[in-house]
Amino acid sequence: MAFDFDMIQAVYQRLPERIAAAKKVLGRPLTLTEKILYSHLSLSPILPVADSSEPEKRGTGEFKRGVSYVDFNPDRVAMQDATAQMALLQFMQAGRPKVAVPSTVHCDHLIQAKSGAKEDLTTALDKNKEVYDFLSSVSDKYGLGFWKPGAGIIHQVILEQYAFPGGLMIGTDSHTVNAGGLGMIAIGVGGADACDVMAGLPWELKFPKIIGVKLTGKLSGWTSSKDVILKVAGILTVKGGTDAIVEYFGEGADSLSCTGKGTICNMGAEIGATTSVFGYDKKMSEYLRGTSRIDVASAADAVAEHLRGDKEVYENPAAYFDQVIEINLSELEPHVNGPFTPDLAWPLSKFAAAVKENNWPAKLEVGLIGSCTNSSYEDISRAASVARQAVDAGIKAKAEYTITPGSELVRYTVERDGFLGTFEKMGGVVLANACGPCIGQWARHTNDPNRKNSIITSFNRNFAKRNDGNPNTHSFVASPEIVTAFAIAGDLTFNPLTDSLVNDKGEKVKLKEPLGIEMPLKGFAVEDAGYQAPAKDGSNVQVKVSPSSDRLQLLDPFPAWEGMDLKGLRLLIKAKGKCTTDHISMAGPWLKYRGHLDNISNNMLIGAVNAFNDKTDSVKNHLTGQYDSVPNVQRAYKAARIGSVVVGDENYGEGSSREHAAMEPRHLGVRAILVKSFARIHETNLKKQGMLALTFANKSDYDKIKEDDTFDILGLTEFKPGVPLKIVLHHTDGDHEIITVNQSYNENQIEWFKAGGALNIIRSQVSLS
Secondary structure: OOOOHHHHHHHHHHHHHHHHHHHHHHOOOOOHHHHHHHOOEOOOOOOOOOOOOOOOOOOOOOOOOOOOEEEEOOOEEEEEHHHHHHHHHHHHHHOOOOOOOOEEEEOOOOOOEOOOHHHHHHHHHHHOHHHHHHHHHHHHHHOOEEEOOOOEOHHHHHHHHOOOOOOEEEEOOHHHHHHHHHOOEEEEOOHHHHHHHHOOOOEEEEOOEEEEEEEEOOOOOOOOHHHHHHHHHHHHOOOOOEOEEEEEEOHHHHHOOHHHHHHHHHHHHHHOEOEEEEOOOHHHHHHHHHOOOHHHHHHHHHOHHHHOOOHHHHHOHHHOOOEEEEEEOOOOOOEEEOOOOOOOEEEHHHHHHHHHHOOOOOEEEEEEEEOOOEOOHHHHHHHHHHHHHHHHOOOOOOOEEEEEOOEHHHHHHHHHOOHHHHHHHOOOEEOOOOOHHHHOOEOOOOOOOOOOEEEEEOOOOOOOOOOOOOOOEEEEEOOHHHHHHHHHHOEOOOOOOOOOEEOOOOOEEOOOOOOOOOOOOOOOOOOOOOEEOOOOOOOOOOOOOOOOOOOEOOOOOOOOOOOOOEEEEEEEEEEOOOOOHHHHEOOHHHHHHOEOHHHHHHHEOOOOEEOOOOOEOOEEOOOOOOEEOHHHHHHHHHHOOOOEEEEEOOOEOOOOOOOHHHHHHHHHOEEEEEEOOEOHHHHHHHHHOOOEEEEEOOHHHHHHOOOOOEEEEEOHHHOOOOOOEEEEEEOOOOOEEEEEEEOOOOHHHHHHHHHOOHHHHHHHHHHHO
């Protein structure tokens, strides 16, 4: 039987009634997105409200997309080991004896790729023992499923074991959205959101807009599902999907494999989308059955009509979606995106010219396939079919080549079927079933860590320094089979569709189209998937946290708001240009401190570019007049009881869901983040931690901020939803300016701010119950 099948059955039993009620209130057909969201409303049954256009309205009815804040009841929670530490440290403060919904922890982020799967896993088990012991014990105590190191990457394991059509899940990783490939609304959140849901509270989301992507035709040749999302990223850019769910439909969508759909949904995080989703179809049913979930497939088949958008919606999409994009899969070219951003999309036929025109390093140093985005059996088989041609022709990869299986289930099966052996004959190195190079957990083999160079991956993100810490690494993104072809050639100007390779005998070799197998012909196999069930009674389990640890630290509550306007705040940094969560709280070597808030705060904003000197990690300490690192300056302000402000540009906080990017400034005494615009998850994380997340009413006011300014934030004593605040900028020449700033807080979020964070409210509710 599938995990948590009783819960899945309960979702399907109430689905028809709830969707019928939603249709009655809305008086129209529904998209799949709406069916899933309305059937998971926290308030039930669905009743009309007087004015659903108000952002703070928390009743039910037709909510205004992109405006109304709504409470939902997710079916489950998923956490990876890096973010689970802080999420579960917060949950321990909530005072609950057990998680209220099925929840899991997956150990995939802390394994560094260096030598190969076996050696790297052994090293990680030793190096991260206290973190794994903590996660294992806290899971045991509070009733969470625990997936051991080496079991696989969270999103691949979720797709194989837990995702189900029509469900609603949140996860403490931005690529939680991968489960949309199995018809689930799955959304990346911060640990505080996960803590709320595990504590039995509703989860709040601004009701999303809905973008429809109609897929026609059918993929063929070198083109794969990866190319669909690479194309969409080029259309929508890194923020075109903000506050929206992308719903794919059409005969082209139904033709894609389930894991191919997962790839598309996974990289939807790179366009800022809340999540992406496909409707239930034959491919999903086959995948459920092939991964030993016949019971789920049968239950889904029985309510299949409710697991897709209504026919009328797809026949006239413009009437039901906020935006419609159409892509003909039969005409779609393979794409390569990058460098430095996942939305710089190049059709393969134009990529070589782009490399030459932009003077990007044409020599390819490393090709990397796998990760949570492209590590399915189908992905590995397609890449292996290309590698086999090279092996048979006597050609070895001219670039380094690494393979990251997505799970032990996939790794064991592809090894059994000979694919890993093929890669090794080509010169490839198989890494552990973990995130590895995708998140900067990569001890790269290089004689110059700052050299200008090129790599290509089948991963999802390629921001500067993300993979190896080198700002001069030009990282490109493509499908596993295109990455494999480039690795064989060692040259980014090579086009496998038109160009030939030359083997040691001087013979020209033209690569044929890759051949993929969606599901293993012999079925999946595994000896030990790596799962640990929780204790039946966790009341006597002791959570393992050493008081002297430099990697784990029990949390203290953040202080409540003082009840007055904030005055005399200093500018910590005015960040210039792109400022992602990687810039705010780097991963890589800092991952080891994800369970120790004070230690990891030493990486706060060290990657952000200071607009006043174009340097990173160099800001003015207004107490001394000297320049120092960002964390050092902020610690000096905290010691002097001086609050500060961080100023940023557009889409501030894009990228990972990591809440450390919000908790670190909160811990060190930053009072407000003032930017042109926020990425969705980061804005929510800031609010959850009791921070002020503000945006310029007039974006040009960003230019008015001077390095020596002090700030007064006015209007907090009358803090209300929809009412802008005022900031007084005091300049050193004695002059001052008043600017208007917007805020998107609803009544509940204002209470979070006043209490010093959402967790403080949860704790007080538990103590009163």
